[in-house]
Amino acid sequence: MRYIDAFNHFFPKQLWDKMLQADGAAKDIGHRMRGIPCIYDLDERFRVMDQFGDYTQVLSLGMPPLESLGAPAETEEYARLGNDGMAELVAKHPDRFAGFIASLPMNSDNAAAEAERAFKNLGANGLQIHTNVNGRALDHPDFFPVFEMAERYGKPVLLHPSRGASMPDYADEEKSHYEIWWTFGWPYETSAAMARLVFSGMMDRLPDLKVLAHHLGAMVPYFEGRVGPGMDQLGKRTTDEDLGEVLKRLKKRPFDYFKDFYADTAVFGSRAATVCGLDFYGADKVLFASDSPFDPERGPGYIRDTIKVLESIDMPQAEREKISYRNAQDFFGLKRD
Template structure:
């Protein structure tokens, strides 16, 4: 078996140094992440990967949190995106034995986001990483359509990464922030699920039928709530009196559940066998890709990689399904040019 880890995070040196030099949020993030060397130190990243040499393990790189658009003005974020995409492209060129591709990040708060997507694709980007809201704006806002259109035109997927902070949406109206990191544990899966729903019901997936979208963390809440997504949303409008949502169902070309089945998903569920079984049951082996979410485990690098591989091996899947999940789906979806595949 071999493993292509499609969702793990790294800041290339050029971007990391620029973040630490900047004022405000970018520098603060850099300081906080100094305790996770694997996210910015290439030698440490390679040392962690060495632990999985026997697994024929490689990575598709993407930037870490937070979203670039949260780090500054349009001009600053455009610079961060250029540095990040140039740096990841360089790593892939220099170490193809370790890094088989990268996901580009964009200055989504800038009108030049689609232009940067085009530039990143010219560098060899295998897809785009986009967060589930853009400084509070939903992804179906028309100003973001050119980014999705560019991805569809180039045949490159969009990977959705959740984004939500403690003060963004309190869990109770009487409070000013989400406590106990509920915003992360339960808030991030909700963020992803809500973004998926907006893309479905806005009709974007009908407008761009060739667009491929992967929802991080095995499709978030969708597999577990299949009954609500399926028979529940087949009755869209029955619970609403101030708008006629039945018109939405008439406009869509397919049943809502069928659109949610069209998403891809990854195995980054922090070593949960129950979640892995649930996600695989919903999406099937053709639409699930191996991912670890390294280096955000308690060991700061190897933990989620090791645990995710162990879960998949315990499932004793048919060899053809295991190969699809672990590397073949990634090679196809991301158009990874590797002669050994």
């Protein structure tokens, strides 16, 4: 089977070198990532990819969000280096990299302009946007031009969760313990961002916008009952505002908007989660993805485990092809053969 990996991470050399030379958060990220050569070393990347036959990737940057790395002037430079570097990798190695997802300096007034540059000049196949922008929700008016730009160019937005230990799990604590901020916090972050896009009316304002929620739609498939009958009762638990008016403003039932999202198979090799997500979204809305190279083996593990899970699930060949590569071709506007 052919596979196009829709969500995995890499740092182009220009950006990687700049991060290692920088002070503060960027340098710290470089220090931590040194233990995962596959995220910055192209030869190691190819060695991992060679283990999987007819397998290509759509590249995106790794964590953290660029907007967390400094003032707008700094993050704009990081975005330019990252997007230029990604475009160069795709141009030089089309047999390895089917495309790339641009990253933006979301704390800058020039974020939408960088998105347009990436689409027009570099051939970017979509945008990676994190689930909050330095703590601000994605439905903030400042960010609407970015989503509008994506819809204008017919390019998808891929939501990547973002939450750190500085966000506590309990009000009387100053930080999150036991990496709860990641294990359970990231699925919550993605689900909350999806809800904000829905209830703010952004999906109605931009009806042609395609949005993919990383990690198979996060909490949404498992909480189908809450997203469906639960959200049909929006406002029943709220006394200080009339949330019923929100439902009246929406053009569809909340459940139907959540069904409109796309999702990927990056659930760390969990068969149960994969079955649940496929049942909710259907074969037309799910793209193969691995989240490589953040597995314990630092590269091949999640790719191999995700393929194994998909192969263990009985489905028609046409659906298997859609999930494995055909949906990615349509979603990202890749050449079909």
